[in-house]
Amino acid sequence: MPATRLIAIAFFLGVCGVAQADPWWLEPPPPAIQENQQSAPDAPKDQNPKNEVGETFWERTVSDPVALSTVIIALFTVVLGIGTWVLVLDGRRHSRHALRAYVFADKAWFFDLGRPEGKRRIKAKEGIVGCSVVITNSGETPAYNMIHWGAIALCNPAEQDAVLVVPALDLTQNSNTLAPGGANSKTLFRPGKITPAEIAEVKAGTMLLYLYGRIEYDDIFGWRRYTNYRLSFGYSWPPYGSISLNFSQRGNTSDQNE
Secondary structure, eight states, X not given: OHHHHHHHHHHHHHHHHHTSSSOGGGSOOOHHHHHHHTSOTTSOTTSSOOOTXXXXXXXXXXXXXXXXXXXXXXXXXXXXXXXXXXXXXXXHHHHHHHHSOOEEEEEEEEEETTSOTTSOOOGGGTTOEEEEEEEEEOSSSOEEEEEEEEEEEEEOGGGXXXXXXXXXXXXXXXXXXXXXXXXXXXXXXXXXXXXXXXXXXXXXXXXXXXXXXXXXXXOTTSOEEEEEEEEEEOSSSSOOTTSOOEEOSSSOEEOTTO
16 A cells, blocks of 8 residues: 555645646747747637637636646545545455454364273273364454354265265254353264274275364354364274374365455
């Protein structure tokens, strides 16, 4: 915007020069030129008959320095008003981006209830796969009426877009407020137990465990915001909490730029 301001200042100074009492283009010509112009006294006075009544608006404006400067200043005022309104809109948009809440999935990890890290196996619980996910608000203001839901699925990476459809919202869950810099955790479980054959495919990377979900919340300006996330785990087993998940190349979307 500094360049625009410099152009506006230069244009304004030019207008001030136009508005002077005797603009340079209306100064009388030198005496010699005046004599040449008056050398034909018998020439018809009305070769191009145009009186004041017949003059066009533009001709009268150009011949009158006050009228010309008024028109230019009026045009400049309109342009300046439009520029000011654009600046106001841009300032509002910048304020929304700078002050709004931004809620994302920060970290997550899978676990097998029957294979706790650093502890003895629990045979009865082996194969029960769960996941803990932590979401954080990295914005400057609270996230109001926040709801968060998701699911766990096992599928081939090539089929993830068809399989990993965000489940319908559970209307029974309560909303809450997440303060700036605050965190909120949720634990989800996969229905049923994972089988030895599925574990073998996870180790081989032909199938991956996916955690996917959606976060919705209101920002301080009353806009409804959302974040979709998708994380995956594979190529090893069991999924200890010390092994972080990878964000999928697809399925992670939000309205952070709106």
